Amino acid sequence: xxxxxxxxxxxxxxxxxxxxxxxxxxxxxxxxxxxxxxxxxxxxxxxxxxxxxxxxxxxxxxxxxxxxxxxxxxxxxxxxxxxxxxxxxxxxxxxxxxxxxxxxxxxxxxxxxxxxxxxxxxxxxxxxxxxxxxxxxxxxxxxxxxxxxxxxxxxxxxxxxxxxxxxxxxxxxxxxxxxxxxxxxxxxxxxxxxxxxxxxxxxxxxxxxxxxxxxxxxxxxx
Ligand SMILES: Cc1cc2nc3c(=O)[nH]c(=O)nc-3n(C[C@H](O)[C@H](O)[C@H](O)COP(=O)(O)O)c2cc1C
Numbered sequence: 001x002x003x004x005x006x007x008x009x010x011x012x013x014x015x016x017x018x019x020x021x022x023x024x025x026x027x028x029x030x031x032x033x034x035x036x037x038x039x040x041x042x043x044x045x046x047x048x049x050x051x052x053x054x055x056x057x058x059x060x061x062x063x064x065x066x067x068x069x070x071x072x073x074x075x076x077x078x079x080x081x082x083x084x085x086x087x088x089x090x091x092x093x094x095x096x097x098x099x100x101x102x103x104x105x106x107x108x109x110x111x112x113x114x115x116x117x118x119x120x121x122x123x124x125x126x127x128x129x130x131x132x133x134x135x136x137x138x139x140x141x142x143x144x145x146x147x148x149x150x151x152x153x154x155x156x157x158x159x160x161x162x163x164x165x166x167x168x169x170x171x172x173x174x175x176x177x178x179x180x181x182x183x184x185x186x187x188x189x190x191x192x193x194x195x196x197x198x199x200x201x202x203x204x205x206x207x208x209x210x211x212x213x214x215x216x217x218x219x220x221x222x
Contacts, residue, residue: 014161017160017161017163018157020160021159021166022165022210023167023168024195024197024206025082025203026081026085026203026205027082027165027195028085028197028199029084029085031087031198032197033087033088033196033197033198037162040158041196045151048150048151049150049154050147050150051147052128053106054098054106054147056095056102057092057094057095057147057191058188059093059151060091060093060181061089061090062090062181070180071089071177072084073180074172074176075172075173076171076172079172086167086195086197087198088195088196088197089193089195089196090193091177091190091193092148092190092193092194093181093189094189095144095187096137096141096188096189097137097140098143099187100129103128103132104125107124110124141189145191149191149192152191156168156194164197164198168192169193169194172193174191177190
């Protein structure tokens with residue numbers, strides 16, 4: 001990357017794009033995210049970090065207009081214009097629990113990817129299994145939800161760097177959304193949805209000043 005753009009330019013780019021982005025309320029329905037950009041965004045989700053590397057999530061692309069219409073019934077009315085106009089709609093789902101079989105499958109992938117015998121990751125596997133065996137079901141669901149929000153952050157930042165607009169949407173009813181997506185009886189459940197695309201010129205929200213507390217208020221240097 002340093003061959004293409006120097007470090008100072010990257011600093012400026014991050015700063016300017018994070019100022020540029022805002023929670024887009026209305027998208028330009030005629031503008032679509034290119035396949036290459038979409039690939040970059042999906043990769044930013046796939047590569048998102050997670051505690052122990054467990055990736056306890058699943059991402060659902062809901063682009064058909066029939067599905068979008070159904071999703072409208074699962075969201076607060078304020079989010080309807082985003083579902084109607086965004087180029088892409090994504091639902092970020094978490095695992096409801098972490099079965100031992102899932103942890104074992106992950107450990108097999110670690111061993112295979114790093115070309116090490118499965119025995120070399122046995123202690124790590126046991127530590128994780130023991131940790132989650134002490135978690136009540138609700139605590140497991142909270143933990144997987146937290147991990148899924150890390151993926152959300154990665155997606156929003158990557159999109160901003162590509163000058164792609166987004167709006168994260170917690171204003172969805174996860175139970176209804178699960179029904180629409182057929183997740184109810186699975187081990188996955190809706191956490192948050194994201195609308196992605198390009199801002200409409202009509203969207204007044206783009207002119208609102210960004211509201212953030214000052215550095216002094218949000219940082220303590222000790
Ligand atoms: C996790 C999360 C959920 C959000 N849910 C909604 C939502 O349902 N509808 C909406 O219009 N904005 C939603 N927002 C947008 C926030 O209101 C917005 O990010 C915040 O006010 C800061 O403004 P900015 O993103 O424009 O800088 C959500 C943002 C986040 C991070």
